[in-house]
Amino acid sequence: MRTVFLSNGSLALLYDENYYIRDIYYPLLGQHHHHSFGGRFKIGIWHDGKFTWLEGIGNKEIKLSGSKAELHAQWDGLDIHMEDTVLIPQPVLVRHVSIKGPGFVRVIFYHDFKLNDYEAGDTAFYDPSLDAVFHYKGGSTWFGIASTNPIYEYTTGRRDLNVVLPDCEDGILSKNPIAQGSVASAISIASPPEFYYFIVAGDNYERVMRLIIELRDRKNVETYFRRSVNYWSNVAAEYGDDELASQSIVVLLGHVGVNGSIPASLDTSIIKFNLDTYGYLWPRDAAFAAMALDMAGYYTFTKRFYSLVFKLFGGEGFLFQKYNPSGTWGARRGTHGPSEVGNH
Structure with a gap:
């Protein structure tokens, strides 16, 4: 916990x-x-x-x-x-x-x-x-x-x-x-x-x-x-009267890495079940977090994310399912269709 x-x-x-x-x-x-x-x-x-x-x-x-x-x-x-x-x-x-x-x-x-x-x-x-x-x-x-x-x-x-x-x-x-x-x-x-x-x-x-x-x-x-x-x-001052909104903004911004990566989760409790974590950049999931921050006006933070994702597109024009925060390929399960390979 x-x-x-x-x-x-x-x-x-x-x-x-x-x-x-x-x-x-x-x-x-x-x-x-x-x-x-x-x-x-x-x-x-x-x-x-x-x-x-x-x-x-x-x-x-x-x-x-x-x-x-x-x-x-x-x-x-x-x-x-x-x-x-x-x-x-x-x-x-x-x-x-x-x-x-x-x-x-x-x-x-x-x-x-x-x-x-x-x-x-x-x-x-x-x-x-x-x-x-x-x-x-x-x-x-x-x-x-x-x-x-x-x-x-x-x-x-x-x-x-x-x-x-x-x-x-x-x-x-x-x-x-x-x-x-x-x-x-x-x-x-x-x-x-x-x-x-x-x-x-x-x-x-x-x-x-x-x-x-x-x-x-x-x-x-x-x-x-x-x-x-x-x-x-001060960053979350706009939501000062709404404790939940203010705290949520700080937590979301804290997940935006210094290089722009937004990992899905940093909690390692799942290691004992899966011998892996959710500490990966899923372009789809990270985009949801970036959209929420954009809607709240935190463009200087999300700009780092968009710059990183732009570099992840290969010559074929699609993204893989997930990446390490450094931008290298993340661990993947067996391929059962397009959704297992990438986010099209």
């Missing part, structure tokens, strides 16, 4: 009913997938010797407002508030955390990256020069995790050996600095009570590093967070 969708067209994240990230796409929505397959980015709270994952808190409220997701929860005398957004135009998830209440608190963030659609061949490491944790694969897939507060503790380890999740549950992380293969990581922030946490995506270490340094400045991250939330509010 996915309850929240955040996107800026190049970085998209889907959350479940526990406020856990279940899907991450970057930089092409629907094609470059870096998570899921049953995994979760979990959030834990340690308070004066007690520990719980968010899934263990029954009294919590999650809502999506424009491009901002919010969590409100109460546990063990603490008032827990988190709000997330994806920055415009940087490929960054920013989470503002505020926890009020007595005693000592540690917030633990567990990261379950499976880079480039599969979980083998990944590396995770702690970078002491930046006080950040990185996950990377190959030369062009990088994610950096850091905070405006110092990292209290960290660890990395083999996911397939289940070493990181149990390590979190006593509130003390083992500080294993690097792991390779099928890997997960975790960081903790101690006695907040208020801070920003962020996940930065990029195609090389230097680009991610520069963004982390920039976001460490509280003034910068607060300005970027507010500006990004206000951007989507």
